[in-house]
Amino acid sequence: xxxxxxxxxxxxxxxxxxxxxxxxxxxxxxxxxxxxxxxxxxxxxxxxxxxxxxxxxxxxxxxxxxxxxxxxxxxxxxxxxxxxxxxxxxxxxxxxxxxxxxxxxxxxxxxxxxxxxxxxxxxxxxxxxxxxxxxxxxxxxxxxxxxxxxxxxxxxxxxxxx
Numbered sequence: 835x836x837x838x839x840x841x842x843x844x845x846x847x848x849x850x851x852x853x854x855x856x857x858x859x860x861x862x863x864x865x866x867x868x869x870x871x872x873x874x875x876x877x878x879x880x881x882x883x884x885x886x887x888x889x890x891x892x893x894x895x896x897x898x899x900x901x902x903x904x905x906x907x908x909x910x911x912x913x914x915x916x917x918x919x920x921x922x923x924x925x926x927x928x929x930x931x932x933x934x935x936x937x938x939x940x941x942x943x944x945x946x947x948x949x950x951x952x953x954x955x956x957x958x959x960x961x962x963x964x965x966x967x968x969x970x971x972x973x974x975x976x977x978x979x980x981x982x983x984x985x986x987x988x989x990x991x992x993x994x995x996x
Contacts, residue, residue, distance in 0.1 A: 859954035862961055862968065866950065869971045870943045873903055875990050876978050877939050882932040884985055896981045898926040900935040903974050907942035910967040914949030916957040 856864070877900045885897035894902060905924045912919045929935045946967065956962045982989040 857954075858961060859950075862964055863947075863950055863954070866946070866964060866968050869968060869975055870907070870946075872991060873900070873971060873975055873978065874936075874939055874943065876975075876982070877932075877936050879990050880932070880978075880982070880987075881985075884981075885932050885935065887981060887985060889980060889984055895926070896978070897929065897932065897935045899974055899977060899981070900939055901926040901929050903971050904935075904939045904942035906967040906970045907939075907946040910963050911942070911945030911949040913963040914946065914953055914956060916953070 880896055886895045888895050901924050905922065908924065909919060909921050912922075924938065929938050946964070950964055956964060979989045979992075
């Protein structure tokens with residue numbers, strides 16, 4: 835092994851030793867925050883006059899996708915506190931405007947985060963339902979990117995950093 839490789843290995847080991855290992859719950863919270871913050875940023879950024887835009891007629895509008903993602907966070911909040919719940923899809927017609935969708939999303943994220951803080955390992959000590967909702971939100975994040983691109987817009991994450 836070359837001197838450079840040994841030095842690189844020692845530097846990597848030293849860096850790992852300096853940062854404490856994260857628990858699975860902490861890692862999940864970090865990822866949950868990451869995707870929810872990205873979706874919230876898009877919900878706040880996307881033009882209000884395009885909230886009813888659909889990629890295809892049979893698909894959800896941009897605003898309806900935001901409401902659908904919020905439905906997942908609401909589910910996570912309730913199930914994360916041990917409630918016996920089924921997925922309770924929120925009715926997008928009750929959130930007809932951008933401000934209403936953004937407010938719902940903010941409240942749903944706060945609810946899920948409160949449940950995770952109160953019960954970080956999930957009700958069955960298996961990090962469910964947070965893992966399921968994290969995956970669900972991540973899938974729909976990708977869909978929201980398509981809505982941006984189809985409208986000739988650049989998603990916030992793809993914009994040049996200042």
